[in-house]
Amino acid sequence: MKEKGLKVSFDFNEIFEVQNLTSSIKRILKINDKKLISFNELNLRPNFGSQLSDKGYLFDGINNYPILEVKKIKGEIFCEISDDKFHSKVGEILVIKQDYTRRKNISKMHSAIHLLCSLNKDEMIRGYAGDKKSKVEFKGSFKNFERNFPEIKNSFYHYIENDNIIKKYYLNLEDAKKLRNLKEFSEKQEGLIRIIEIQNFDPRVCLGTHVKSTKCLNDIKILEPKKIDENSYKLNLELKNY
Numbered sequence: 001m002k003e004k005g006l007k008v009s010f011d012f013n014e015i016f017e018v019q020n021l022t023s024s025i026k027r028i029l030k031i032n033d034k035k036l037i038s039f040n041e042l043n044l045r046p047n048f049g050s051q052l053s054d055k056g057y058l059f060d061g062i063n064n065y066p067i068l069e070v071k072k073i074k075g076e077i078f079c080e081i082s083d084d085k086f087h088s089k090v091g092e093i094l095v096i097k098q099d100y101t102r103r104k105n106i107s108k109m110h111s112a113i114h115l116l117c118s119l120n121k122d123e124m125i126r127g128y129a130g131d132k133k134s135k136v137e138f139k140g141s142f143k144n145f146e147r148n149f150p151e152i153k154n155s156f157y158h159y160i161e162n163d164n165i166i167k168k169y170y171l172n173l174e175d176a177k178k179l180r181n182l183k184e185f186s187e188k189q190e191g192l193i194r195i196i197e198i199q200n201f202d203p204r205v206c207l208g209t210h211v212k213s214t215k216c217l218n219d220i221k222i223l224e225p226k227k228i229d230e231n232s233y234k235l236n237l238e239l240k241n242y
């Protein structure tokens with residue numbers, strides 16, 4: 001599905017189930033000792049908001065070339081690889097192998113951040129979803145939060161032990177504005193707005209990748225909160241046994 005009218009618009013399919021994709025090369029840019037390759041179809045995501053970009057390999061039938069980074073340049077998405085032995089030309093067909101475990105873990109971490117933000121009444125300042133570790137910073141008194149933390153932690157673990165559906169739907173701007181966290185969206189937005197909602201509560205505008213149920217998050221743990229200053233603090237999440 002195309003993502004239209006959102007802060008960052010993506011122009012590739014959201015088929016994360018696809019791990020390997022066969023696609024022809026659209027463009028090749030050479031920058032220093034690196035090559036940037038764009039494709040007519042792509043199953044990878046660039047860095048987006050709190051989520052890391054996908055990685056994986058490009059396979060030309062003989063060699064696997066590790067994708068160092070997925071970048072978006074002037075609306076076009078490129079896979080960055082080292083220039084060493086790569087000699088494929090525009091129009092040639094390669095296999096794009098997605099590191100699906102990494103993607104799944106990033107989706108998990110990102111979904112866990114949603115849940116955490118829903119359970120904590122303090123406002124999130126920023127979040128970072130890695131494939132093994134994540135952190136979220138909140139604006140608010142650390143002292144107050146310390147008091148609420150045990151309850152938030154219990155609710156978090158309660159949610160991830162149970163099968164609460166994380167659903168995705170689209171609203172027009174007018175309806176989307178009725179949701180509470182739409183202040184960042186301006187009149188310039190057009191088309192449909194993508195909403196993510198955990199078990200019918202706390203709808204949020206989001207373009208990230210998510211798991212289908214809170215049960216998928218059951219190998220994530222919350223570490224002890226850390227004070228940043230009088231008015232902010234952070235929470236770290238970690239995959240168990242990574």
Ligand SMILES: [Zn+2]
Pocket residue numbers: 110111114196206207208209210
């Ligand atoms: Zn999200």
